[in-house]
Amino acid sequence: MPDPTRYRSAELSLWRKLANFGATTFAIGSAVLVLVPLLAIFVYLLIKGIGSVNLAFLTQTPKPVGEPGGGMANAIVGSGLILLIASGIGIPLGIGCGIYLAEYGRNRFGDFVRFTADVLNGVPSIVIGIVAYSLVVVRQKHFSAYSGGLALAIMMVPTVARATEEMLLMVPNSIREAALGLGIPKWRTTLSISLRTASAGVITGCMLAFARVAGETAPLLFTAFGNQYWNMNPNQPTAALPLQIFVYAISPFDEWHKQAWAGALILIVMIVFAVAAVRVVTSRGMLKGAS
Amino acid sequence: MNPTDPLASQKPIASVPSLAQTSAERKHAAGGSVLSRIRTKNPASSRIPDAIFRGVIALAAISVFFIVVLIVFELIDKSKLSLHEFGIGFFYGRDWDPVNGEFGALPFIYGTVLSSVLALILAVPLSVGVAVYITEMCPAALRAIISFLVELLAAIPSVIYGLWGIFVLAPLLREYVQPFLAKYFGWTGLFEGPQFGLGMLAAGIILAIMIVPIVASITREVLSAVPQNQREAVLALGATRWEMIRVGVLRNARIGIVGGVILGLGRALGETMAVTMVIGNRPEIAKSLFAPGYTMASVIANEFSEATGDLYLNALVEIGLALFIVTLIVNALARLLVWSITGGTARVNA
Amino acid sequence: MGVGIEVKGLNAWYGKNLALKDIDMSVPANHVTAVIGPSGCGKSTYVRCLNRMHETIPEAHAEGDVKVGEIEIYGDGSDPVEVRRKIGMVFQKPNPFPTMSIYGNVAAGLRLNGVRNRKQTDELVERSLKLSALWEEVKDTLHKKSGASLSGGQQQRLCIARALAVEPDVLLMDEPASALDPISTSKIEELIFQLKQHYTVVIVTHNMQQAARVADLTGFFLMGSLIEYDKTEKIFTTPADKRTEDYITGRFG
Secondary structure (H helix, E strand, C coil): CCCHHHHCHHHHHHHHHHHHHHHHHHHHHHHHHHHHHHHHHHHHHHHHHHCCCCHHHHHCCECCCCCCCECCHHHHHHHHHHHHHHHHHHHHHHHHHHHHHHHHCCCHHHHHHHHHHHHHHHCCHHHHHHHHHHHHHHHHCCCCHHHHHHHHHHHHHHHHHHHHHHHHHHCCHHHHHHHHHCCCCHHHHHHHHHHHHHHHHHHHHHHHHHHHHHCCCHHHCCCCECCCCCCCCCCCCECCHHHHHHHHHCCCCHHHHHHHHHHHHHHHHHHHHHHHHHHHHHHHCCCHHHC | CCCCCHHHHCCCHHHCHHHHCCHHHHHHHCCHHHHHHCCCCCHHHHHHHHHHHHHHHHHHHHHHHHHHHHHHHHHHHCCHHHHHHHHHHHHHCCCEEHHHCEECCHHHHHHHHHHHHHHHHHHHHHHHHHHHHHHHHCCHHHHHHHHHHHHHHHHCCHHHHHHHHHHHHHHHHHHHHHHHHHHHHHHHCCCCCCCCCCCHHHHHHHHHHHHHHHHHHHHHHHHHHCCHHHHHHHHHCCCCHHHHHHHHHHHHHHHHHHHHHHHHHHHHHHCCHHHHHHCECCCCCCCCCCCCECCHHHHHHHHHHHCCCHHHHHHHHHHHHHHHHHHHHHHHHHHHHHHHHHCCCCCCCC | CCCCEEEEEEEEEECCEEEEEEEEEEECCCCEEEEECCCCCCHHHHHHHHCCCHHHCCCEEEEEEEEECCEECCCCCCCHHHHHHHEEEECCCCCCCCCCEHHHHHHHHHHHCCCCCHHHHHHHHHHHHHHCCCHHHHCCCCCCCEHHHCCHHHHHHHHHHHHHHCCCCEEEEECCCCCCCHHHHHHHHHHHHHHCCCCEEEEECCCHHHHHHHCCEEEEEECCEEEEEEEHHHHHHCCCCHHHHHHHCCCCC
16 A cells, blocks of 8 residues: 655645635636726716716707817717617517527527527627618618618617527416417417516517617718717718717817717716616516416 | 325315316306407417418518628628739738728738737636636625626627727826836837837727626636536545636536637627727737737728728728628637537527 | 544534534444435535535534544644545545546546656556456546546446545545446445445445445434434344334334
């Protein structure tokens, strides 16, 4: 039997203890280091933005360069318009796809669609902008909120579809069977019963997709293009909040920089709300209808 | 026998009402009015609406595929001129001079790859560290808060990262970090030249911050998927906590972690706004990380709306096509790896 | 060779719940001691306290005197890592490391403890695999096959070899055969019988026939307390306590 003293375990223990301590420190340090930029961004947004967020900012359009004041009202409303168009296309399409995947798609074709949705999810947003440009802007020979909305809609579809599928899959099969057993046709079961039960989760998914595209700039650069003035015509170039932030941020004017921070603050508040709301709904459990 | 035997208390079958009645009696007994209101259709007559519904829904599903096909088609179609004109040489041409009709994409490929690799070098250790902290070391009460905060990082729009990059990160680099790096590590040749703050280094750092949430969240999922008995097996041999994590958890999860890293790479490659705002936008290939650069996504973002002439536009679209193909391959590879560990249950929120 | 275990006043908690109440037990060296009892009686908890694995569960802790040989494992300055090396454990469900070869699995504990010498490791691996009656079956595929590619019974013997490689004084086994088929079970039981020459074995089992076959001494646990502890033969033929008798004759559990 080998001599146990060959291990010299006491000596080695120090090195192992050090490695253990080092690894623990590194892990904790990583957590701290990762959260530092988060904190920094929020703090700066607050400090630099809060000063410029006032009534004028929220209600006026940009003033010409050099003149103080003015606001991003047109960008906020413009974003709303574009997002409305995007949701109008993206949400129904996404929910439809999600319903298919959950109710009819437990097969090879469904796997294929799922894979395709994943692919779509990974396409860089600028590339989607190019496609929307070539499909709409080129044909119309002008920029418009429609083209911007289309680009954002394409980006919403995978997220909404995924969420819808997951939520529908959580609806217990016994509910579907009960409905079918009562003689309710499948299409009615899916819409009025399954979807209704999963509705909280599906709405959450839509909110998540909405929040994600609300902050997107790249796809709008050459579709909606932006606008310094009021525009409610979706067939014309339209201002959008992230676009405006971008243009102002890279400009050489201090006044515009301040407004960029203000716009960013508004944008982030909106998004944090959406994300927090999603968390709250998710943690409370979504299928209240099922019980 | 056990006195609380459940079988002992069951009623005999004959007394269960429904089996003794006809279906008509049943309908009536169960509150006939409710049932009759839901008109029990003849199965045949609900087939058509069912089929229509199924068709419409399937259409929605196919549309996703259709969109991807459309993307590929448009990208190829609108870059035809450039594909034809330059061929494969497009991708190793070093000169991007639209005024003189020179379109070489190498500077952008270089910029994209370098900024992404730099981002990975910075982000991966941090992300794995955070994930290990959350799953193996964190007190239960903190877990939800920290993972929420990390998730929040993923929700911040790219343009806001860019804004912060220009006005907070760049001055910080310029004042403190770049002088420090130049002084002590300048001999590597990586930290030379004018210190603007903006440039490749800034882009790499911002990208790193942006991909940490993705890599961390996937890593967390694969670490959690490692069964508890593996951890116990290592501990029982006489291992410190770090050794337990290293041998019992990380080792088992390594394939999935690699998948998460590749997914992060995919995100970094396609990232546009934040990079555009801090990278300096100069189509040059330089060794120093202080130098300005240009990425594939950035050149499209900056020059697309002002591109004059079909060839210029086609060249930009071709860059978009290349970007699409690269991110496609990278993302597919990543998902394959993550799938193999978690069995398809991993979910990426970003 | 083996050492004995002296347990005095051992209490264990899960959070605020007291799971083990004041256990006193004297486990003799080079014998097999079985721990039996109905589900939830604390037998697994007890055994996990013997190698300080119990405290790895969040909110769980244990107090008391547990002396393995000459060492107080809950004493001041006692390092749980060292304790766990000296006291080996085999779990209910075999848990070999899937990313390592058979050789790698057995050598894992050695590598952790800093054994670098290749020849030394080879010797120890061979010895451990022979002790756990697996050597003949795997000696040709030591490096080629992964730990997880073996059958259930073989995996468990691999886990035993892995535990033995770091040369513990005591071997704890938490229902080692309950996930295995009858043939593998009997192989494991044969193994346990031979292992007691070199080691002190404590085995948790819910299978009373197994305890009767394998163990020299048996302790009966009920609701966190040690009800009766005596020679196996006595426990199973003329138990002193009525509760023991009820359990043995199958009136509950």
